[in-house]
Amino acid sequence: MHPLGQGQMTQPSLSATLAPMQTTEYIAQIVAELCKDASGRPTGSKANQQAAAYSRHQLHAMGYQVRLDRFPCMDWQDLGSVLNAGGDAVPVQTSPYAPSGQASGIVEKASSLGELKRLRRRNAVIAVSGELTREPLMPKNFPFYNPDEHREIISLLEALEPQAVIAVTSSAKPVTVFEDGDLTFPSVTVCEEHAEALLSRTPARAELIVRTRSASSEGANCIALKDTGAAERIVICAHIDTHRGSPGALDNAAGVSVVLASAALLREYRGPFNLEFVLFNGEDYYSNPGEQLYVAQNRERFSSVALAVNIDGAGYRAGRTACTCYQCDEHLSAALAELVRSEPDCVLGAPWYESDHSLFIQHGCPAAAMTSEMLEEVMTVTHTPMDTVNQLNIGTLATAARMTVRMVETLHTLI
Numbered sequence: 001m002h003p004l005g006q007g008q009m010t011q012p013s014l015s016a017t018l019a020p021m022q023t024t025e026y027i028a029q030i031v032a033e034l035c036k037d038a039s040g041r042p043t044g045s046k047a048n049q050q051a052a053a054y055s056r057h058q059l060h061a062m063g064y065q066v067r068l069d070r071f072p073c074m075d076w077q078d079l080g081s082v083l084n085a086g087g088d089a090v091p092v093q094t095s096p097y098a099p100s101g102q103a104s105g106i107v108e109k110a111s112s113l114g115e116l117k118r119l120r121r122r123n124a125v126i127a128v129s130g131e132l133t134r135e136p137l138m139p140k141n142f143p144f145y146n147p148d149e150h151r152e153i154i155s156l157l158e159a160l161e162p163q164a165v166i167a168v169t170s171s172a173k174p175v176t177v178f179e180d181g182d183l184t185f186p187s188v189t190v191c192e193e194h195a196e197a198l199l200s201r202t203p204a205r206a207e208l209i210v211r212t213r214s215a216s217s218e219g220a221n222c223i224a225l226k227d228t229g230a231a232e233r234i235v236i237c238a239h240i241d242t243h244r245g246s247p248g249a250l251d252n253a254a255g256v257s258v259v260l261a262s263a264a265l266l267r268e269y270r271g272p273f274n275l276e277f278v279l280f281n282g283e284d285y286y287s288n289p290g291e292q293l294y295v296a297q298n299r300e301r302f303s304s305v306a307l308a309v310n311i312d313g314a315g316y317r318a319g320r321t322a323c324t325c326y327q328c329d330e331h332l333s334a335a336l337a338e339l340v341r342s343e344p345d346c347v348l349g350a351p352w353y354e355s356d357h358s359l360f361i362q363h364g365c366p367a368a369a370m371t372s373e374m375l376e377e378v379m380t381v382t383h384t385p386m387d388t389v390n391q392l393n394i395g396t397l398a399t400a401a402r403m404t405v406r407m408v409e410t411l412h413t414l415i
């Protein structure tokens with residue numbers, strides 16, 4: 001029998017501190033609070049610490065055991081970089097988390113791994129292009145995914161102890177080549193169309209000033225528990241940090257609001273699982289420090305995860321919520337698919353891996369993810385100043401919160 005039918009859990013109801021607000025109003029309040037700073041909530045910033053404290057307060061008021069798991073990180077700021085090549089000012093983007101520095105001299109160039117291996121001059125200004133800059137290079141200490149070729153490029157560059165590195169990237173598809181606070185050299189990105197003075201002249205001279213500021217700071221995952229004494233747990237998670245300079249409504253105040261609203265709906269839960277609500281801090285920070293901390297804490301405990309539900313990029317103003325599941329056995333997959341089909345505001349989506357559900361997948365856990373159906377359109381907005389609350393459909397997020405509760409109920413039917 002359906003355990004919920006036996007009065008083990010009250011009807012979804014909001015916390016007394018939230019009453020008489022409904023789920024939609026609660027979600028609207030959360031996203032407005034989280035997105036109030038246009039420069040976002042990057043890990044290590046004051047706004048990020050305030051967002052974690054606000055979420056902690058919300059979950060505590062619902063009666064959960066809540067903790068902030070802290071970790072060191074840096075609060076980094078771009079103060080604007082300046083490049084002059086052959087007498088011309090060249091527009092540049094500072095590499096996120098780069099140290100500040102000044103560089104000048106003849107530019108050493110490499111457009112392939114072979115050319116990079118042949119560079120000998122230490123302490124030069126190096127311009128990399130071509131196959132070396134066609135995709136973002138993973139941070140050198142990033143544990144979750146790190147191709148050998150990326151590591152080799154970074155270690156060859158660091159061995160040359162460059163004054164600075166200029167990454168020339170395609171104008172049609174510019175990428176941020178370096179985004180790594182552990183790199184020893186300052187760096188910037190330049191679009192190909194502006195790199196004429198660097199690449200076509202020999203020798204090319206350049207003067208570069210990389211101006212950044214970084215301070216030691218702290219971030220924290222916010223984790224709320226409902227311990228029913230069960231052996232297994234259901235994890236409901238979203239990341240609370242944003243890309244620097246983006247208010248982060250879709251990415252991911254929306255996900256946080258779904259986690260908090262589902263926590264409110266489940267506050268009287270007495271079912272056969274423990275519930276763990278996790279607000280990860282660091283999904284958009286170069287080294288994922290919150291995720292790394294959580295993995296370290298849970299290394300021996302992933303086998304107790306019956307399902308991890310992650311929400312990221314959900315609630316776009318157009319379209320439905322796309323739900324996907326991973327590593328679920330056939331019964332759970334079928335039950336979740338049926339659940340999704342029963343909800344007009346949701347649709348079964350294509351698998352994707354660029355968020356925190358991957359962490360659970362990598363550790364063998366069954367997982368589900370919710371994002372927006374029109375993900376391609378969403379991706380043009382996320383990580384930009386355009387990612388404001390105007391991009392959201394609060395009703396879609398309220399449905400996603402109720403969907404999360406129904407996923408919990410679905411698991412009950414399978415034990």
Ligand SMILES: [Zn+2]
Pocket residue numbers: 239251252283312313355
């Ligand atoms: Zn995200």
